[in-house]
Amino acid sequence: VYKRQDQGLPAGPVSFSQPGRGFTGTLSVTLSTPSPDAQIRYTRDGDLPTASSTLYSGGAITISSSTLLRARAFEPGLTPGAIAEEGYIRLSADAQSFSSDLPVVVMERFSGGPTAANGKAFTFFAFFEPEPASGRTTLDRPYALGTRGGWKVRGSSSSGFAKKAFSIEAWNEDNRNKDIAPLGLPEESDWILNARSVFDRSLMRNAFIYELSNQVGRYAVRTKFVELFKDDNGGDLSYSGDYDGVYTFMEKISRDKERVDVERLPAGATGEPVIAGGYMLKIDRLDPGDSGVGAGGRTLGWVYPKEEDVTAAQADWVRDHINAMNASLSTAEYADYIDVGSWVDHHLLNVLALNADALRLS
Numbered sequence: 001v002y003k004r005q006d007q008g009l010p011a012g013p014v015s016f017s018q019p020g021r022g023f024t025g026t027l028s029v030t031l032s033t034p035s036p037d038a039q040i041r042y043t044r045d046g047d048l049p050t051a052s053s054t055l056y057s058g059g060a061i062t063i064s065s066s067t068l069l070r071a072r073a074f075e076p077g078l079t080p081g082a083i084a085e086e087g088y089i090r091l092s093a094d095a096q097s098f099s100s101d102l103p104v105v106v107m108e109r110f111s112g113g114p115t116a117a118n119g120k121a122f123t124f125f126a127f128f129e130p131e132p133a134s135g136r137t138t139l140d141r142p143y144a145l146g147t148r149g150g151w152k153v154r155g156s157s158s159s160g161f162a163k164k165a166f167s168i169e170a171w172n173e174d175n176r177n178k179d180i181a182p183l184g185l186p187e188e189s190d191w192i193l194n195a196r197s198v199f200d201r202s203l204m205r206n207a208f209i210y211e212l213s214n215q216v217g218r219y220a221v222r223t224k225f226v227e228l229f230k231d232d233n234g235g236d237l238s239y240s241g242d243y244d245g246v247y248t249f250m251e252k253i254s255r256d257k258e259r260v261d262v263e264r265l266p267a268g269a270t271g272e273p274v275i276a277g278g279y280m281l282k283i284d285r286l287d288p289g290d291s292g293v294g295a296g297g298r299t300l301g302w303v304y305p306k307e308e309d310v311t312a313a314q315a316d317w318v319r320d321h322i323n324a325m326n327a328s329l330s331t332a333e334y335a336d337y338i339d340v341g342s343w344v345d346h347h348l349l350n351v352l353a354l355n356a357d358a359l360r361l362s
Contacts (some may be wrong), residue, residue: 011081047112120150
């Protein structure tokens, strides 16, 4: 039984009678919270519920269009409770009859939410997974995972293709990164929906070589094949208007114990041993506004930490270290700088795949 707590603790949680899902026709949703002294306030447009939002007075809320329903409890003497939210996605007839043996990701704009945050456009992500009994994914049922988040187009030359790739991230109630674990993958906030319809008609080459790399014991991003619906225009979700095709859902390369497990760099580190990192750099086109670091005869881009967070002393340390590594390659000291086995495997995998970007991009 929920009891009022001392001032400063939050009001209780809000529960929904219907989980987030795809639906047709209309839905009736009721809200509840454990304390009889609490009020429930809710919004239907994606906005944050406040003490002046619509008061829930009991009975059913009728959902007749795609709606992001958000609610929280307010109680005298307590701080506002946690925000609860569910996305209800209304389906057209062709989306209702859609079926796949792959998971399905729906990016649904609804009718509200922030126009942008963290440099990404707002959307709601719903992950539908195959039913265990049938092995098929359908949309007219609850989704496995739903979250507010953001997206932006990913890629350089590929950003001009008709089928876009997307960098995506999950958001908490403050529009900051939130860790999620979609499709059984280790939790993190940042992910990629990768499209390869122009140079790879099979849609499989990247996923194949990443899996092969993992199987020989070298880290590469984990992947899942999915089908994508992306609705930016409101209205019912439809196969004819919102279906985007087969994508590779995959991890974004980032510093994480489940991804690239390098040491956290202490803020403002200036001397040994802490200035030695970890660091992550890339051979690739630079991010907008970055100038990179010139070392080893290349211009390298910063991945971790971000370039705006790198001090002059840290940049100097990295430049000197990579120049020394580069010089060691013609001597017997190269093994002091590189993991030889990983370099050999990396070269073999790129040659096997006839990777046109090998050693120069991406």
